[in-house]
Amino acid sequence: MNEMLKIFAGSSNKPLAERLCEHLQLSLGKVTIETMESGEIYVSYQETVRGYDVFIVQSLSHPVNELLVELLIMIDAAKRASAKTINIIMPYYGYARQERKSAPREPISAKMVADIITTAGADRIITVDLHAAPIQGFFKIPVDHLTALDSIIDYLQKKNIAHPVVVSPDAGRAKTAEKLADLLDWPFAIMIKNRPNHNQTEITHIIGEVEGKTPIIIEDLIDTGGTIVNVVEALKKRGANDALICATHGLFSDQALTRLQHPNITEIVVTDTIALDQPAHDKLVILSLASLLATAIEIITNGGSIATLFKTE
Numbered sequence: 001m002n003e004m005l006k007i008f009a010g011s012s013n014k015p016l017a018e019r020l021c022e023h024l025q026l027s028l029g030k031v032t033i034e035t036m037e038s039g040e041i042y043v044s045y046q047e048t049v050r051g052y053d054v055f056i057v058q059s060l061s062h063p064v065n066e067l068l069v070e071l072l073i074m075i076d077a078a079k080r081a082s083a084k085t086i087n088i089i090m091p092y093y094g095y096a097r098q099e100r101k102s103a104p105r106e107p108i109s110a111k112m113v114a115d116i117i118t119t120a121g122a123d124r125i126i127t128v129d130l131h132a133a134p135i136q137g138f139f140k141i142p143v144d145h146l147t148a149l150d151s152i153i154d155y156l157q158k159k160n161i162a163h164p165v166v167v168s169p170d171a172g173r174a175k176t177a178e179k180l181a182d183l184l185d186w187p188f189a190i191m192i193k194n195r196p197n198h199n200q201t202e203i204t205h206i207i208g209e210v211e212g213k214t215p216i217i218i219e220d221l222i223d224t225g226g227t228i229v230n231v232v233e234a235l236k237k238r239g240a241n242d243a244l245i246c247a248t249h250g251l252f253s254d255q256a257l258t259r260l261q262h263p264n265i266t267e268i269v270v271t272d273t274i275a276l277d278q279p280a281h282d283k284l285v286i287l288s289l290a291s292l293l294a295t296a297i298e299i300i301t302n303g304g305s306i307a308t309l310f311k312t313e
Contacts, residue, residue, distance in 0.1 A: 004084065005301055006049060010058035010074060012067045013275040016091065016290060017057040023294035029054075033070060041066070043073045050082040053301055060094025060113075061251060061274045068094065068113065072120045079121035087124040087300065088117065089293060091273030092221075092249045096131035099138075114138035126296055128273055128289060129220050129248040132172075144296060144306050148248040148271045149176065151287045153183055155269060156216065156246070163241070165189050165213040169231045177218045187213070191231055211239035221249035222270065225256035232264050242266045249273050250286075257281045 008029040009017035021028045030046035056078070058071045071088070078086050098109035110132075117125070118141055126144045130136065136143040168177035168190045181188035189208025215235050222228060222245070232243045242264045250270035260268055260283070269285045276286070292309065299306055 004052050005055070005297075006047070006052045007055045007057065007297075008045070008074070010056060010067065010070050012059045012061055013057060013091065013272070015275055016059075016272050016288075016293075019272075019288055019290035020057065020089075020293050020297075023291050024297065031074070033074075035066075041070050041073055043070070043077045045077060045081055048081070049078055051084050053085045053087065054078045054083040055087045055089055055297060057089045057091075059090060059092040059274050061092055062253065064094040072116065075117070075120040075122055085123045086121055087126065087297075088122045089126045089297075091128045091271075091289065091293070092251075093127050093130055093135065096135055099132045099135050110135050111138045124300070126293065126300070128271075128292075131220050144300065146289075146292060146296060146306070147310060148273075148287070148289055148292075149180065150310060151271065151289065151292065152218075152246050152248075152269065153180065155285070155287060156184065161214050161216070161244070163213045164216055165208065165210055165240075167191065167208075167210070167215045167217045167231070167235065167243075169193070169217055169219060169227060173218060173220065176220075180216075180218055186216070189215075191234065193227075193230075206234065206238055210235055212241070214241040215243040217243055217245050219245070219247040221251055222247045222256060222260075222268070223251045224254045225252070225259040228265075229259060229262055232262060236264050245269065250276060250284075252276065257284070 006029045007021055007026060008031045011033055018028055032044045032046055034042045036042060056074050060067055075086055095109040095113045118139060124142045125139060128146045129148055130145060136145055164186045166177050166181035166186050166188050168174045170191060170193050174190050178188050189210050192205040217231055228245055244267045246269045248271050267285060268283050271287045271289050295309060
C-alpha cells in the first residue's frame with residue numbers, strides 16, 4: 001500500500017469510511033468538521049496532508065446541499081494544505097437524476113455539480129452505479145464508475161429462489177436487468193411506466209412472462225418507495241409471486257421504509273453507499289462495498305485496471 005495515502009470522511013458516511021480503512025489496514029484520517037451558529041461549515045485537517053494522495057469519502061445523500069458544500073470546503077482545505085492529489089470517493093452521486101433537460105428552462109444540475117467539484121480542486125471521482133452512465137462525461141477529470149452488481153449477484157446466488165424472473169421497473173434499468181438475468185440464467189421482464197410528476201409513476205405495460213414467477217426487481221436507487229410499490233402491485237395483478245427488491249442506493253426518503261413494509265415484498269437488498277440511521281427494518285439487507293472501494297483505491301494508487309474489478313463487464 002502507498003504510504004503517502006490518507007483517507008478522510010465527511011459527515012455523510014463515516015461507517016463506510018471506517019470499513020474501507022479496515023480493508024486497507026489504515027487509520028481513518030483526523031479532520032474537524034463543524035457547523036457554526038450562522039450555518040456556515042468549518043473544516044480543519046488535524047494532521048498533515050502535504051504531499052499525500054488524499055481520498056475523501058462523501059456521499060451526496062440527505063441533506064444533499066449541506067453535504068455538497070461540506071465536500072467543497074474539504075477539497076479546498078486539502079488543496080490549500082498542499083495535498084498531492086485530491087480523490088473523491090462519492091458512492092452516491094446526488095443530483096444524478098437531473099442529468100438532462102426534459103422541459104424548457106430546466107437546469108442540468110448533475111453537470112453543474114460536476115463542474116463545481118472539479119473547480120474546487122478534485123483530481124478524480126470514484127462513484128458507484130450512477131443513475132445515468134453518461135454523467136461520467138460531465139467531468140473533465142478521471143471518473144472511476146464502479147458497480148454493485150457483482151455483490152448483488154453473489155447474494156442472489158446464495159438464495160434458493162423458486163421460479164425467478166428479473167424485472168426492470170423501467171426502460172432506464174433494462175440493460176442492467178438484462179445483464180443480471182443473463183449472468184444468473186434467469187428470465188427477464190420490463191415495466192413500461194409513465195411519470196406524471198417527480199417521485200410519482202404509473203405502470204402502463206409489462207413486457208415478459210411474470211405469472212407464477214418470483215420477481216427480482218433491480219433498481220439503481222430507492223427514494224420514496226412509491227415506484228417500487230406500484231411495480232410490485234402491478235406484478236401481483238399479473239399473477240406474480242411476492243417480490244424481492246435489489247438496489248445499490250437506499251435513500252429511503254419520506255417514510256419509504258414504512259411504505260416498503262408491503263405484504264408482497266419479501267426482502268429489500270441495498271448497499272452501504274448511504275449510511276442508514278432509520279430504525280431496523282425486518283426486510284432490509286445491507287451489503288457492504290468497502291472491499292470493492294478498497295481494491296479500487298489500491299489499483300488507483302499502485303497502478304492497474306479498474307475493469308479487472310468486475311466480472312459483469
